Amino acid sequence: xxxxxxxxxxxxxxxxxxxxxxxxxxxxxxxxxxxxxxxxxxxxxxxxxxxxxxxxxxxxxxxxxxxxxxxxxxxxxxxxxxxxxxxxxxxxxxxxxxxxxxxxxxxxxxxxxxxxxxxxxxxxxxxxxxxxxxxxxxxxxxxxxxxxxx
Numbered sequence: 659x660x661x662x663x664x665x666x667x668x669x670x671x672x673x674x675x676x677x678x679x680x681x682x683x684x685x686x687x688x689x690x691x692x693x694x695x696x697x698x699x700x701x702x703x704x705x706x707x708x709x710x711x712x713x714x715x716x717x718x719x720x721x722x723x724x725x726x727x728x729x730x731x732x733x734x735x736x737x738x739x740x741x742x743x744x745x746x747x748x749x750x751x752x753x754x755x756x757x758x759x760x761x762x763x764x765x766x767x768x769x770x771x772x773x774x775x776x777x778x779x780x781x782x783x784x785x786x787x788x789x790x791x792x793x794x795x796x797x798x799x800x801x802x803x804x805x806x807x808x
Contacts, residue, residue, distance in 0.1 A: 659689050660685055660688045660689055662681060662685070664688075665681050665684050665685040665688060666681060668684060668688070668727060669681065669684055669727065671727075672722075672725040672726050672727035673725055674721060674722065674725050674727060678707070679707065679710060679714050679715075679718060680718050680721075680722075682703050682706070682707055682710070683699060683703065683715060683718045683719065683722070684718075684722060684727065684728070684742070686699050686702055686703055687699070687719075687722070687728055687740055687741070687742035688742045690702065691741070691742065691743060691760070692757070692758070693731060693733075693739040693740065693741050693749070693758035694739065694740060695734075695737040695738065695739055695740075696712060696715050696716045696719060696737075696738070697712070697737075699715050699719065699740070700712045700715045703715070719740050722740070723740065726744065727742075727744070728740050728741060728742055728744065729741040729743070729744055731749060731758065731783070731785075732783070733749050733751045733758055733783075733785045733787075734751060734756070734758070739758055741760075743760055746763060747760050747761060747762055747763055748760075748761040748762075748763045748784035748785065748786060749761060749783075749784070749785050749786070750785075750786040750787070750788065750790070751785065751786070751787050752787075752788070752789055752790035752792075752793050753787055753788060753789060754789055754790070754793035754796065754797055755790065755792065755793050757790055759790065761786060763784060
């Protein structure tokens with residue numbers, strides 16, 4: 659669990675003025691590395707901050723992503739997710755349960771490129787989709803049952 663002073667330092671390092679809501683939202687991201695959506699963050703904080711609105715969570719997460727303090731992930735077809743881990747890595751999304759996981763990539767050249775010809779690279783995304791360890795056995799069993807019934 660991150661301390662409030664660590665969260666404030668991170669916000670300030672990325673040029674984000676700390677406020678009660680911003681500290682809580684950044685702290686939530688740093689403590690919950692599950693790639694939460696706006697709704698997940700709002701639901702996780704609303705009981706401890708009754709004045710918090712979903713709009714504030716949305717705007718703060720957008721600000722954190724714009725300033726580089728968090729990553730904005732479009733790996734989910736229905737929801738944008740956010741990640742406090744801003745270091746080089748890829749993401750894996752389970753097509754069955756919807757969970758998103760960090761995947762180390764080492765020094766993959768495609769993720770370290772800063773320019774391509776006359777283009778300046780501002781963002782890089784590497785997404786994998788498939789079945790997580792918890793779901794792959796269930797999916798395989800269901801496929802085997804379907805094949806046996808056919």
